[in-house]
Every structure is written in C-alpha cells, then in structure tokens.
Amino acid sequence: MAQAVDHRSNWLLASLEPDDLAYLEPYLEVVILPKGTVLYEAGDIIQFIYFPHDAIMGVINVLKEGQAVEVASFGREGMLGLISAIASREAFGRYKVEVPGSASRIDIRRLLEAMAARPKLRQLIRRYSEALLVQTFQSVSCNAVHTAESRCCNWILSTRDRIGEDLLPLTHADLAEFLGVQRSTVSTILRSFQMQGLITQQRGGIIITNRAGLEAMGCECYERVREVYARLLPMPLSWADHKRGQQEPF
Template sequence: MTGPLATLKNRLLSALPTEDRGLLAPHLTPVDLEKGRLLYDPGDLVDQVYFPDNCVISMMTLMENGAAIESAIIGREGALGLMAAVAPRQSLCRAIVQAPGPALRIAAGPLHEVWTRSPALRDLIDRHGEALFGHAIQSVACNALHAVEARFSRWLLSCHDRIDSNTVNLTQEFLADMLGVQRTTVTAVAGSMQTKGLIRYRRGVVDILDRAGLEAMTCECYGAVRRGYERLLPASFE
C-alpha cells in the first residue's frame, strides 16, 4: 500500500481488508494535529473524520458555567467522528488535541460512500462505537468514585498506550479539567507521584518513569476500558 497508508499506525484502518482500505486511500489526507487544536465543539457538524496515528484527542463534556471534564480519549485504536460515516452528525462534545502528532483525515461524504460498499467498515464502525461508549460510561463511574491519583494514573497509562513516547505535554489547566479538580489539587497529586518516582513533572510536561508503578496505582477502570477495546477491536493495543 502506497500513499497516506504506507506507514499506517492507525489500527482501526489496519483492520480493514486491503481492498476496503484501497477504497478509502484516495480520500485520506495526512495532517499534523498540533497540541490544543480544537476539532469540534458541541453542536458542530461533523464534516471531517480523523484517524489518529501518533496523537491523542480528548473528548470533553462542557457545562453551561464553562466547567469541563474529559469523557474519553481517542488515539490510534480508533477515530474521531466515525459515526458521520453512517449519517450526518453533530458533535456532542468538545474534541481537542491533547498529544500532538500525525493523523489521517477524510471528509464525511466520501467515508459514507465507502461505508455503503464495505460490510467490513460497517462492522468496524459498529464495534468502535460500542467500545467508545463503554469507555465513556466507565469514565463517568471513575470520575465519581475513584481517587485523583488513581484517575491520573489511568489517564497517563491510556495516553501512553496510544503514542510512541514516554513524555506527555499537559497543562495544569487541562489536568484540572480532565480530573474535575482545582489546580492546587493537580499540583499536589503530581508532586506526590513524582516523589514516589512514578513521573517527572515539569511545567506543562509529564515524563512517565515507572509504568509498572502507575499500573499498580491505577483503578480497575483502566483495565476495564482496555479489555473493552481488545474484545471489540482485537488489534487495538498490539
């Protein structure tokens, strides 16, 4: 396979038969998604679908008072806006690039045309939707029931699964939104995890030093979400 699929890392696209990927290839455009780039806000028409390669997109639920919390992330195991392949969709959340990097983009119209011709793509979209829904509802429970350190560990592990780096760029503001806590709490939690040798935390940057330690600290939700993806999309985290 040549063109934008030549060095493909997105595992959802990789799971398609070669013929089906060939139908998509002429419509896929490589893009570099910079950190903080806003892809959608609630109510926006989903006219572009993104297949991350080595980046992470956060799906944020917004409140009327401006508060926000992360409900799920999407990386190379999936795609943002994939249900627009089935029918026109409006975004239900804010989608913002958290870990920058390359992705493939396709307009919703051509993707829908391939969807009508490809049973394999229809099946993948159905399974991806179920996995993402499971991810989101597990996040609801996690945010309500689990300690901040466990939730932070879960997020770092989930991000680490989706990028080729031990370093994650994170602002205090985003960490506070992601965890649903005050910035002072973020400082305290990051400092505690650094003292334990799990991470190195600098202004806007987290280096993962001890993945096994993070796995020991995280809650059950990390494993539950990962198992959901592995069951429905078996190549998600190979």
C-alpha cells in the same frame, strides 16, 4: 498540511483488509494538529472524520455556566466524529486536540459511502462503536467513584499507550482540565508520584519511570477498557497480551 505519514499509524486503519484500506486511501489525507486546535464546537456540522496517529483528541461538554467536562478521549486506537454524526451530522460537544500530533482524516460522505459498500469495514466500525460505548460507560463510573489519584494514573498510562513514548507532553493545567479538578490538586498528586519514583517532572512534560507502579496505583477502569478493546478489535498483540508490569504500549 499533508505529511508523508502512513495511514496505518492509526490502528483501526491498520486493521482493515488491504482492499478495504485501498478503497479508502484515495480519500484519506494526513493533517498535523497543534495542541489546543478546536475541530468542532457543539452544533457544528461535521465534515471530516479523524483517525489519530499520535495526536489525542477529546470531546468536551461545555455547560451554560462555562464549566467544561471531558466526556471522552480518542487516540490511535480509534476515530473521532463518526458516532455523533451518523444521523444529525452535528457535533455534540467541543472536539479539541489535547496532545499534538498527526491524524488521517476523510470526508464523512466518503466514509459513509465506503461503509455501505464494504461489509468488513462496516462491521469493524460497529465493533469500535461498542468499545467506545463501554469506554464512556467506564469513564462515567470512574469519575463518580474513584479518586483523583487513581484517575490521574489512568490518564498518564493511556496517554503513554496512545503516543508510544514515556515522555508525555502533559502539563499540570492539562491534567487538571482532563480530570476536572483544581490545578493545585494535580500538583500535589504529581509531587507524590515523583517522590514514590513513579514519574519525573520537567518543564512542559512528565516522564514515566515506573509503569508497573502507576498501574498498581490506578483503578480497575484502565485495565477494563484495554480488555474490551482487545476483545472487540484487532488491536496490536502488545495490547491484547498486556499483563501488569510490562513496559510495552498497547
């Protein structure tokens, strides 16, 4: 399913030195990922590492009783699969496509070989690993102490940043799963957001109409994660220079 999409649509790949990207490029392939695709289940052996372009993927912990909790999400700022696969190569949860789109993928063996041979690539991935750890740490704290309304704002904003459009293919059911709340709770929250002029709703999606208002209603976690990524990684200037109220994506 390879498509003519630039691997540099992923910001980690785009930030590589030209010779490092050239080293990886023969082993990278672009794939199209439909919504709901399960890439790995817990315990599966990881074969490919994914660098999202406009797709968003999540790692979900499925408990014995059947409840599912999202642990982390990944977009064009990062990659999926390597951190959990360096030692055991086993997935530690369900790796699922949450927003459809494209991604570059590479066989994990090729990436590990490249990391061993290319010091700058190895350092970039180490810095990304630190940023991801902070993101996960912040997410755990956010889920424990912040309201569903604030967390919903964060999810809407981060989705917009990752796909680069104000029209988000998010349903009430999607947000309920991501936030770990009832669908009726999400419906109430989105109705309130629409009444305040922050979004408009349409079948199968949400349109952001007031980003600054959403940022004002969100909690500190959204900005905290952005600041960490901007500090540790060579993210686009619009991310590093972001101020509240601006309309630019990351």
